[in-house]
Amino acid sequence: MHSDSNELGAVTAECLSSDTGGLFGKVLDLSEHGLFLVDSARKIVLWNEWMVQASSMARRNVIGRTFNEVFPELAGTRVASVIETALDKRAASLLSRSLNKSLFPLFSANGGGARKRIEQSVIVKPIECDGRDYCLVQITDVTPMVQREEVLRVLAREAEAAQKAAEEISRFKSEFTSTVSHELRTPLTSIRGSLGLVSSGVMGELPLEVNKLVSIACNNTERLLFLINDILDIDKIESGKMDFVIGPVDLMAVLRQALEANQPYGEQYKIRYVLKQVVAGVVVKADTDRLMQVLNNLLSNAAKFSPEGAEVEISVLQNGAMVRVEVKDSGAGIPLQFQSRIFEKFSQADGSDTRKTGGTGLGLSISKAIMEKMGGGIGFETEEGKGTTFYIDICEAAPA
Amino acid sequence: MFEITDIQRDYITEILNISMGSAAAVLSEMVGEEVGLSVPEVVFLPRRVAADKFDLNNSAKMSGVTQSVSGAINGDALLMFPEEKTLTIVRILLGDTVPVESLTEMEQEAMCEIGNIILNAIVSSVANLLQKEIVSSLPHFISGTGREIYAINAGCEDDLVMFLKVGFGLESQSINGHVTLMLNVPSLREFIAHLDEQINAL
Structure with a gap:
């Protein structure tokens, strides 16, 4: 052929x-x-x-x-x-x-x-x-393969664009929160100042009923300012703008200072802070102001959640290469279903409790972020009906 | 350890660079932009040492192209890059990319072709040096750690390999990879004998 x-x-x-x-x-x-x-x-x-x-x-x-x-x-x-x-x-x-x-x-x-x-x-x-x-x-x-990859390319581009948009929204949200909070703080500060002056009697004696109302206004202005400051802190932490000056810190000195500062607060809730155990002269690696903020948060929380007349026990102990500070209250304990969310933003075990205890629900979330930034940690042990021990672990500074 | 003299090394490097030049010309024409290829370094090492060279730095994955060769030398020729560099090479050369984290099927095929061009050029210069025929197979895409790729633990970790550093110049980037030729010892001796003959004839 x-x-x-x-x-x-x-x-x-x-x-x-x-x-x-x-x-x-x-x-x-x-x-x-x-x-x-x-x-x-x-x-x-x-x-x-x-x-x-x-x-x-x-x-x-x-x-x-x-x-x-x-x-x-x-x-x-x-x-x-x-x-x-x-x-x-x-x-x-x-x-x-x-x-x-x-x-x-x-x-x-x-x-x-x-x-x-x-x-x-x-x-x-x-x-x-x-x-x-x-x-x-x-x-x-390979025509079918070329078509499949064309589809994949389009999908991947869309996913990329969607992610960019989500990032943009998140950035905008964060900027918005920060701006609004700043704008709110300025007038609030002047409201608090004015109310403070009025309630102190500088402007003349007030009738008892009026004085009561003014002091409610004062307290709530205070709470609003705390909330705004916490929101600004969270925002700073999340955007990585919170600055830390980490250096050797005399832990016992900072702790005593925190106890002193919280004394009036403790009296308000009719509890007593008792320093049970110390590690004399221990030096940790931390940012003093931020460490103080965390200690204040734990001490005030313990006061808020303890029954009247109770003691809040504070202990400092060595925990391997870390130093642990424990704050033990004799409150109601943390319900099991809430334990996993305790460090989340705006979380308090019982929404109805917020009014009585007056927190923002941001303190522990901020404390956790601060401790992690300083290379340490935060945790708790709790038993319902018996109380809760919150603890922080801080890196010990190498001896000079 | 198998040693070669500086003159032998220079001679091999020179010959390999000439063939790299033509491989680079083929690649440049295909992608419509300047691609540079060079072999700055040639050493002979046991497989184990070659594998460790990859794994010591980081146990990150390597990926690349392999072809088996038979005839005057028997074994495998490998062109390896750190995995993320393979991605970079393919995406620069293809231009039109799919923004996903690993190479798509068609990008792997493109990488196979790039590897094929380079490995064929190297194998053909070795065949020219030996003045013998080397048949090379189709390229395959591979990925894994150095030890996996060099089949360490397969009882051949002391076999010598010819280990070439390959520089890939793309746009303003320079990417280093490695080509390994698995040679058996008799063909290695023969290779060196031919090398000497040609050097002496110069």
Whole structure:
């Protein structure tokens, strides 16, 4: 059938060309890949059914002609050169779709007559048979993969854009909180000052009823200021703008100072602070003001949640390379279902309790953030009905 | 440890750099921008030492391309980069990228082609030096730690490998990777003998 079959041994030709009814040829015609074989004279000696369909070139028009005659438009391209390399140097090559757009002029027969160029990935392999060299070219249709990645690309871009938008919103929210809080603080400070002056009697004696109302206004202004300061602190911590000056700190001195400062507060709740155990002269690595803030928070919490007449016990002990400060109250304990949320923002065990105890629900969240920034930690042990011990661990400073 | 003289080393490096030049030209033409390739360093090491070179710095993953070679030398040729560098190379070369954390299937295929071009160039210069034929297979994408890639614990950790540093120059970035050729000792001796013949003929 082919005058060129003398290029191959007659047996090989029989095997390869399905026109001659060869079994292997029939098998190759069933392949889902485009397959063709080039011999050492650069002539095409095999052209499977997939190639016939995609190229619209019948086998009889291709077999026996050189690669350059069949694909004149590919002369000097990378495909042509890797075929040379396979035949001359026995090196296999891969031509990816991404780096080689539209390699061969091949089209898919899309029902309805619109033929689309096939996205291809190509491998070129040297083959030796009966002392002769051939080069096998295998073409895979990667059109579905290209489409899938196009979808993936769009989705990934959308996800990226959505994340940017979310970050923008979060930044805006944080800026808004910070601005509003600052704006609120200024007038509040002057309200508190004025109310303070009025209630102190500087402006003249007030009737008892009026004095009572003014002092309620005073207390609530105070609470509002605490809340705003806490919100500003949280905001600073979250935006990483809270500055820490960490250095060696005399822990006992700071603790005594905190106890002294909280004494009036303790009296208000009719509790007593008792220093049970100390580590004399211990020096820790901390920011003094921030450590003071954490101690104040723990001490005032303990006072708020203890029954009248109770004692709040404070102990300082060595805990490995850390120093632990414990503050033990004899309050109601923390309910189990609340324990996991205790360090979250705006959390208090019982919403209804807030009015009585007057906290913002931000203190522990701030304390935790501060302790972590200083390389330490915060935790608690609690038993319902018996009380709670909050503790902080602070890094001990290396002895000088 | 297998040692080569400075002259032998210079000669191999020179020959490899010539073939790197043509591989770089192919890559540059494909991507339409300047790609630089160089081999600044060639050493012979046991597999174990080569694997440790990757794992000592960090046990981070490496990824790259491997091809098996047969004929005058038998074994594997590997082109390895730290995983995130592979991502950088492919995405710079392809330009149009999918912003996901690992290479997509088609990007892996593109990396295989890049590796294929470089490894074929190196294998073909070694074949030229040996004046023998080396058949190389299709490239595969691989990733893992150095020890996984070098199949340490497979009983061949003392086998010598030819370990080449490869510099990849892209845009304003310079990315270093490594090419390893697994050589058996007889072909290594033959390689050096051919090298000497050619140096003496100069």
